[in-house]
Amino acid sequence: MVTPEILKCAVTNTEENLYGLSNQSPVLLIFLRHLGCIFCQEALKDLSNLKSKMDLSHVKIVFVHMAELNVAEEYFDELELDVDYHISDPDCNLYEKFGLVKATTRELFSFQVMLKSSESALVRGNWPKAKRIGDGFQMPGVFTINSGEIVDSYIHKRISDRPNYSKMIDCCGVG
Numbered sequence: 001m002v003t004p005e006i007l008k009c010a011v012t013n014t015e016e017n018l019y020g021l022s023n024q025s026p027v028l029l030i031f032l033r034h035l036g037c038i039f040c041q042e043a044l045k046d047l048s049n050l051k052s053k054m055d056l057s058h059v060k061i062v063f064v065h066m067a068e069l070n071v072a073e074e075y076f077d078e079l080e081l082d083v084d085y086h087i088s089d090p091d092c093n094l095y096e097k098f099g100l101v102k103a104t105t106r107e108l109f110s111f112q113v114m115l116k117s118s119e120s121a122l123v124r125g126n127w128p129k130a131k132r133i134g135d136g137f138q139m140p141g142v143f144t145i146n147s148g149e150i151v152d153s154y155i156h157k158r159i160s161d162r163p164n165y166s167k168m169i170d171c172c173g174v175g
Contacts, residue, residue: 004148006097012062012085013069021085022145025058026172028165029143031100032065034134035075039159043140044081050165051082059169066090066134075133092138102137103159144168 007019021027030047032040047054047061054061063086065072076083089095142163144152152171154163 002098002143002150006094007145007148010064010087010094012087013073014085016085018062018087018145019148021060021062022148025060026144026146026151026169028054028059028061028168029098029145030061030063031095031098031141031143032063032134033138033140033159034136035065035067035072036133037136037159040140041079042162044076044079046162046165048081050169053166053169057169057172059172060085062087064089064094066092066138071133090134092135095138095141098141098143099155100139100141102135103139142168144171146172 004019007022008017010018012018012021018027018029028047030043032043034040061083063072063076063083065086066089067075068090069086069088072086072088073083076086087094092100139159140156142154142165143150152168154161154168156163
């Protein structure tokens with residue numbers, strides 16, 4: 001169970017903690033796989049398409065990644081994303097506290113994942129933009145936090161899963 005203490009210890013690049021941010025407005029907390037993952041690029045593009053909805057609903061996005069802060073900022077800049085908040089978690093401690101596990105070979109290399117990987121790269125142009133930075137076996141996840149409490153979550157079963165970010169924003173009762 002994620003406690004307020006865990007949220008208070010999760011500090012962003014702006015030195016604000018998740019507990020405080022979630023008391024100002026809802027937070028969409030997105031745990032990325034390694035930087036360089038094509039499914040992370042897909043997620044970032046999906047979120048970019050929802051920017052106006054998030055702005056209207058005052059939802060803050062916070063990314064959790066395994067890179068150093070400056071490396072992640074260069075990555076976000078390369079993808080031309082305006083990222084205000086992110087957390088560096090190279091040891092995956094926060095991933096673990098949120099119940100995100102390591103992938104099995106099946107979750108990484110199933111036929112469905114390989115098919116979606118090819119589709120993402122060939123059809124949507126999500127070619128790796130960076131070398132892999134982080135643990136390639138770490139599974140991603142998404143959490144909506146409002147007033148210090150998790151109000152919705154999406155735990156990936158496969159690395160190729162695409163959460164319904166719009167629904168997760170809506171669960172906050174805004175937008």
